[in-house]
Amino acid sequence: MSTAARTDDTALSEAQFARVREWVYRRTGIQFAESKRYFVDKRVQSCVRKHGGSFDAWFAGLRLGADPALAQQLINELTVNETYFLREDHQFEGLVHSVLPAIAAERRATGSSQPIRILSLPCSTGEEAYSIGLRLLEDWEDIDDFDVEIVAGDIDTRVLSFAQRGEYGPRSMQRVPLAVRTRWFDRVDAETYRVKQDLRDAMDFRVVNVCDSESMRAYRDFDVIFCRNLLIYFDEVSSRRAAENLFGALRPGGHLFLGHSESMSRISPIFTPVRLPEGIVYRRPPIGAAR
Structure with a gap:
């Protein structure tokens, strides 16, 4: 199987990772480095599985904004929440x-x-x-x-x-x-x-x-x-x-x-x-x- 043909149960291809990273950056200002590749992979795969079908179909829906829930779900998956009372x-x-x-x-x-x-x-x-x-x-x-x-x-x-x-x-x-x-x-x-x-x-x-x-x-x-x-x-x-x-x-x-x-x-x-x-x-x- 070629890298470009990988499906939602495998790691993202370089092109797929770049597309997701660019979308997230434009939407939230957060830029994921290559070192965060595994973190992004797992959470994107989760979103694709919940949506059903291929990465390309999921990302098309995300980019076109046909279903706003897709965008919110990905944002929820990728944000880091680490806090406690009276911090600093x-x-x-x-x-x-x-x-x-x-x-x-x-x-x-x-x-x-x-x-x-x-x-x-x-x-x-x-x-x-x-x-x-x-x-x-x-x-x-x-x-x-x-x-x-x-x-x-x-x-x-x-x-x-x-x-x-x-x-x-x-x-x-x-x-x-x-x-x-x-x-x-x-x-x-x-x-x-x-x-x-x-x-x-x-x-x-x-x-x-x-x-x-x-x-x-x-x-x-x-x-x-x-x-x-x-x-x-x-x-x-x-x-x-x-x-x-x-x-x-x-x-x-x-x-x-x-x-x-x-x-x-x-x-x-x-x-x-x-x-x-x-x-x-x-x-x-x-x-x-x-x-």
Whole structure:
């Protein structure tokens, strides 16, 4: 059997792998290196088997967009979701002890009644978004004085469904103190906890693609964005596009938190790095600020 004639129960041919990789890159901004070939092969084969028929028939349906479910299924298969509660907790410290107090002071000084808006992107299975809510409820002294909106977005619909259920096992819960578990979680069984209904209801989970500039126009005027450990999967072009979309989603003066191994200074000059006691955060310059 020739390489080009391989079917869905074997490894992708070079041409097939290239076609899938290009489609995923254009759709999500994620670029899979040759070292990820086995990972992509297995997940594409799974999609082809579920669809039935040949790779070529499946990919034609994917590319033409006749069945949007094909695209979402492949995106779900290829996205990586690795997270837990209170991950890189020093950044939540920076949020509640440095960033939010400054926002609160500004709101009071201007007499603004606008809610404080926070975006968690990509939210994966929800631990980051719920961690933001937990830290505000537990540690931000002004929480009762302001309305807060938390929007959590991801490109993977499966993880969004998981996040909305709010049920987590030992690995996700490993850093959550017992007192916090008692206040904000219900015990499901010996190893599983469910986020209490009030906190789940406070979250707005949505499908969001940070590299889709058109759809990102719906996201504006956020005071804070957490976008951690995503840009490391992008090349220079996709990273810059994502940076511009994140910039547009922030209000002037808003703050962006990135992962510990990410640096906006290497991607785009449009943000201003700010050194907080808890670490570096990036800011969209306020209106009238010198650039």
